[in-house]
Amino acid sequence: MADGNCLISNEWICGEYVRTRGQELTDATLEHVGITLASVAIGLLVAFPLALLARRWRPVAGPVLGLTTILYTVPSLAMFSLLLPVFGVSAAVVITGLVLYSLTILVRNIMAGLASVPEEAREAARGMGYGPLRLLFGVELPLALPALMAGLRITTVSTVSLTTVGAIIGYGGLGNLIYEGMRSFFKAEVLTASVLCVALAVVADLLLLGLQRLLTPWARKSRKGTT
């Protein structure tokens, strides 16, 4: 295969494309990672208090879960479009939309994780003089980690894939390249960006799996604990 010609003959796989547009690919990937990281981090920061709130006040749990489910039903193109007048054309539109999506799974899984903490563990900690905060961060949160991490992995993977839709307003990371390639029928650009996007999702998932193993060494022997 003559490398120089694959750009002209518009082939799917083109080394020349990767070589000449390396900078563009790197920038798009970095933007993609940035949007994903920001969304998932903010999502966690919002979901955690929400889950605690829903646990403390039972009447809140129904509306919180209901509302996040409704948000999850809204198609991404519509979600970003609805947020457009709020933030104008900026990365905030995409990040806010992705945060709203992430809440559904994160809140549910954090609540499920906290609910799965054995009452005996709580009693023992209280007996040892743990206050509510120390109980939460020292005992309950570590025991809830498997469920939390399972939710975080699902959220991260779908956030990576949904970021591409941000291309509609020009903040879609690798999605921008897919969008651009779609308009100019540039096959190599579309395929390369798509493959990178899936690779990003897989790498993120594996990293989180590794993190989970590191954080919950006690679950390594008996795999029953993992949700």
Added chain:
Amino acid sequence: MDVVAKAWTWLATGSHWAGPDGVWHRLGQHLFLTFVCLAISCAVALPIAVALGHIGRGGALAVNISNAGRAVPTFAVLVLLLLSPLGTHGQWPTIIALVLFAIPPLLTNAYVGVHEADREVVEAARGMGMTGAQLIRRVELPLAFPLIMTGVRTAAVQVVATATLAALPGGGGLGRIITAGFRLTDTPQVVAGAVLVASLALVVEGVFVLLGLVLDPMRRRTGRGPTAARRPPADQAPASPALTT
């Protein structure tokens, strides 16, 4: 907010609802695509899932397909299919993408539903001399019904969402109102289109929730009896791979 008022005006303008670019025509396209693709995906995925669940094999496959469905961006698949040789065949790239993304939730939920059907009941039915086919039809399917319906509902919402995205590469459906609004930098139209799409998704979700309640074969017999309690809790996310695009 000004935009909200203008979007409302857009929706209230009769001429926006008529004609080949009008809301009614786009809604018709959207519903047609959704219905056809949901029917195809159910016809493909449900028999496979029920058969696999019945013999108790292929659980890893069901889970992996659902994970892959999450990791692969819908938008990328739509564009890849458009640029492939299929791209010249009208609606087919869209239909194929929609079916591909509807299959994972159908497959996973139906598999889990049939596989996790109360083993004691299944054993009892087998002890009564039921054949495999009778077992599937009269025991496992009714017990799995709620989860199968969850899968169908998730798939339906997924199809509605993906059909919206199909407007980006030039497919039909309500998404076209949004993309046209972007092209005209007409934010009120973008918002109006988004409201229509979001409403459609919520209505579809609602209709399938109701269908699930009305059609549940176990409803009259046990009400909120023990079978209801034995359903896998919705909290455990792996079994409920709801996703939007």
